[in-house]
Amino acid sequence: LLVYLELVTLCVVFTVFTGSSAVTPVFVQKGKDVTLDVMTDGFHEDDIVLWRFNINSILVRYIPGKEPVVSDVYTGRVEFPQKKYSVTLKNLQESDSGVYTAQLIGSAEVQIVAEHKVTVQVSPVKLTVDSVSSSSDSCNLTVTCSTQDSDITSRVTCDTTTCHQEGGERSKVTTSGASLRLYLVNSTINCNHSNQVSWTNDTNEIGQVCPQLTGKNQKQNNKLTAMLSGINQTSSVSN
Ligand SMILES: *[C@@H]1O[C@H](CO)[C@@H](O)[C@H](O)[C@H]1NC(C)=O
Ligand SMILES: *[C@@H]1O[C@H](CO)[C@@H](O)[C@H](O)[C@H]1NC(C)=O
Ligand SMILES: *[C@@H]1O[C@H](CO)[C@@H](O)[C@H](O)[C@H]1NC(C)=O
Numbered sequence: 001l002l003v004y005l006e007l008v009t010l011c012v013v014f015t016v017f018t019g020s021s022a023v024t025p026v027f028v029q030k031g032k033d034v035t036l037d038v039m040t041d042g043f044h045e046d047d048i049v050l051w052r053f054n055i056n057s058i059l060v061r062y063i064p065g066k067e068p069v070v071s072d073v074y075t076g077r078v079e080f081p082q083k084k085y086s087v088t089l090k091n092l093q094e095s096d097s098g099v100y101t102a103q104l105i106g107s108a109e110v111q112i113v114a115e116h117k118v119t120v121q122v123s124p125v126k127l128t129v130d131s132v133s134s135s136s137d138s139c140n141l142t143v144t145c146s147t148q149d150s151d152i153t154s155r156v157t158c159d160t161t162t163c164h165q166e167g168g169e170r171s172k173v174t175t176s177g178a179s180l181r182l183y184l185v186n187s188t189i190n191c192n193h194s195n196q197v198s199w200t201n202d203t204n205e206i207g208q209v210c211p212q213l214t215g216k217n218q219k220q221n222n223k224l225t226a227m228l229s230g231i232n233q234t235s236s237v238s239n
């Protein structure tokens with residue numbers, strides 16, 4: 001019997017992987033709650049219902065005649081709304097993105113009665129310029145890229161034509177498992193907050209805080225930079 005049950009479970013898992021049933025996409029902002037419903041009313045008193053996350057981890061087990069059992073990792077994060085077999089998962093984090101399935105184990109059959117693909121979107125980022133120190137031929141700034149639960153600070157030095165990020169690109173994995181990157185592309189500072197399913201960004205043009213870097217200068221390549229180094233600061237670079 002155990003072997004048989006295993007086989008049935010495998011078949012069900014296989015069905016989930018092949019995506020034959022309708023998967024409901026759900027988008028949730030980080031920190032918010034989501035309620036997951038089952039999509040059938042044909043239950044029997046002795047049915048067992050399992051809510052699974054990404055197939056192999058179990059959130060909640062409904063056993064006939066007992067209170068629903070919440071798995072240790074989800075303790076305190078699950079609530080039960082009125083609707084039978086529905087679950088509310090609270091305070092979603094990026095790592096909660098994935099597929100939630102409700103599996104009904106009846107006396108004669110096992111079936112999937114709900115399948116929701118939950119996408120937890122990363123929180124927005126903000127790029128701020130903390131300080132600028134500027135002279136006629138150089139401009140240095142300190143920038144911070146911050147998000148809800150993490151931040152990165154970096155120093156950028158510029159001459160009149162090019163900018164350089166001290167220590168190169170900076171990155172960090174946030175407590176919620178997303179990645180935060182602060183990097184320079186020519187004279188644009190970029191900050192990108194991303195996880196497997198979504199990303200947000202903020203950018204800053206250094207030319208806006210450092211007048212030494214004119215729009216034209218930013219486009220010059222290194223060869224031109226060398227040629228231009230003889231030209232004085234107040235003159236504009238004209239062809
Ligand atoms: C900017 O930083 C560079 C290198 O650290 C330094 O040589 C230059 O004097 C600095 N310029 C200003 C205006 O602080
Ligand atoms: C941000 O990072 C993600 C993941 O690496 C990437 O897919 C996306 O294109 C990046 N966005 C920008 C604007 O660079
Ligand atoms: C995010 O990145 C895209 C692509 O590089 C850019 O077009 C957009 O302006 C950026 N968003 C912000 C808020 O800077």
Ligand SMILES: *[C@@H]1O[C@H](CO)[C@@H](O)[C@H](O)[C@H]1NC(C)=O
Binds near residue numbers: 186221222
């Ligand atoms: C950065 O500068 C290089 C050479 O100066 C240029 O080829 C490239 O298109 C620039 N990239 C962006 C994103 O502006």
Ligand SMILES: *[C@@H]1O[C@H](CO)[C@@H](O)[C@H](O)[C@H]1NC(C)=O
Binds near residue numbers: 232233234235236
């Ligand atoms: C610098 O450029 C300006 C504008 O082109 C010009 O009037 C000035 O004489 C130049 N100064 C020097 C020292 O070359």
